[in-house]
Amino acid sequence: AILGSGASMRLRVGQGVIELVQGDITREATDGIVNAANEALAPGGGVDGAITRAAGPVALAARRQLGRCATGDAKIGPGGDLPARYIIYAVGPVYHGGSHGESALLASAYRRSLEVAAEHGLDSVAFPAISTGIYGYPMAEAADVALAAIVEYLGQHAPPSRVRVVLFGPDAYATWSTALRRLHESRHD
Numbered sequence: 001a002i003l004g005s006g007a008s009m010r011l012r013v014g015q016g017v018i019e020l021v022q023g024d025i026t027r028e029a030t031d032g033i034v035n036a037a038n039e040a041l042a043p044g045g046g047v048d049g050a051i052t053r054a055a056g057p058v059a060l061a062a063r064r065q066l067g068r069c070a071t072g073d074a075k076i077g078p079g080g081d082l083p084a085r086y087i088i089y090a091v092g093p094v095y096h097g098g099s100h101g102e103s104a105l106l107a108s109a110y111r112r113s114l115e116v117a118a119e120h121g122l123d124s125v126a127f128p129a130i131s132t133g134i135y136g137y138p139m140a141e142a143a144d145v146a147l148a149a150i151v152e153y154l155g156q157h158a159p160p161s162r163v164r165v166v167l168f169g170p171d172a173y174a175t176w177s178t179a180l181r182r183l184h185e186s187r188h189d
Contacts, residue, residue: 092131
């Protein structure tokens, strides 16, 4: 069953739980947070800029040692000054209308982030809405793809046992909440 009130919602999947919250990902005290990065892993704007500023110089120096990361893949580095111990850099696709493999690449970015988290013993991970900022992925479509990928992963693996999606603002939260309800209902038809 979906439990939720106000600006948080949760759904149990296998041995894990998905939580949707409205908030600031840089304040998440999960084992790791996911940063929506570019292929060069170069600091950017939006959520990446906020995470980079909050994580500080140690995390930035470590990030520079990671090299490049392909779209749909993920790499991990230290969390620096963040409450989270690690930052997972996930590269989502630029949206070009939806007919260029974007959904598979976006699902892969979420799945690879969870695999990297598991490989490093992380039990809790917080995600932003990858690719929905400057990369132009429509929020509702991104929510459907991301939540399906997370549910599929949690249904087959653990850890991580707690996956949070931290959404900036009420509109994004409402869109993802609707998508999570739809996904829950479709799994129980």
